Amino acid sequence: MSHRTTGRRRALAGGALALAAALTLAGCGGSGSGTGSGDTGAAKKPEIAVAGAYIPEPTMDDMAAGFFTVTNKGGAADSLTSATSDIAGSVTLHSTKGGVMKEQKSFEVPAGGELRFASGGNHVMFEKLKRKPKRGEKVALTLHFRAADPVTVEVPVKEATYSPGEDGGSDASHDTHMSHQSH
Template sequence: MSRGRTLIGALALTGALALTGCSAQGGEDGGAEPKLTVDGAFMPQPVSDMAAGFLTVRNEGGADRLTSVSSPLSDDVTIHESKDQKMRKVAGFDVPAEGELDLERGGNHLMFADLKERPKQGERIPVKLHFEKSGPITVDLPVKAPTYNPAKH
């Protein structure tokens, strides 16, 4: 009879350890779903056939990644990183768990090349942000003055 109790105890302990291991394997964010919102979006009025876009992606959930951007304004919308006063196209940006991704003047940004038209101040440009885990988010970029630069909060 004591062997049966020992076997039952061992099986219970093994099951408990297996369950504990499963819950710890979700990654650094515990496998939580991303909860993304976008604010502070704008586009300075373009002065050539190229334009830039800026915004903040806020995340109240698990980590995600911005992988691409599309817009009817251009068939060539890319994501750019700025480092050491040089910019280069990148495949995406991480949106940290419980954090934010800032795309801002002088830093990382969206780049629109070969514009189909030059939007004027006061217009709104639809942009679709594509993420690795979350569904796409469509946001309108209000066109601001060419020199517009919002103050950091």
């Protein structure tokens, strides 16, 4: 009977040792990809920033367009999934290709890249305006992402004919960065 007990103890000890080894290996793999002190975890997260936002003063009473550039300096791609504003009943995402505007459910924001919303291309539509924004005002716009926290931007209302870069602003340099985007 003592032989049977010894065999059982060896089996339990071997199983416990295998479990401990598995947990140790799992712990090693997880520490670099979590929110620990290693740089690896931070590099695999999106780092979203928004710049160059503006709304041309709308000519219609019930809708307006908005433009901006989303930059992702992080090591993981993300998606812009929606937008909200207290000035509008709804804010929708749109692409324009070949002069045809189409509503989109989301837009990819590549890791280490940017997503540009510009006149004649991607844009947001402020629909069912509660009031028509006037030139010189700022409108709050909150962008919602799949992974990153929401970003709220104070968007200035510009003259209806405004085009970035005409005033010597930094937005003109974004034109070359977006040539690889096919959205």
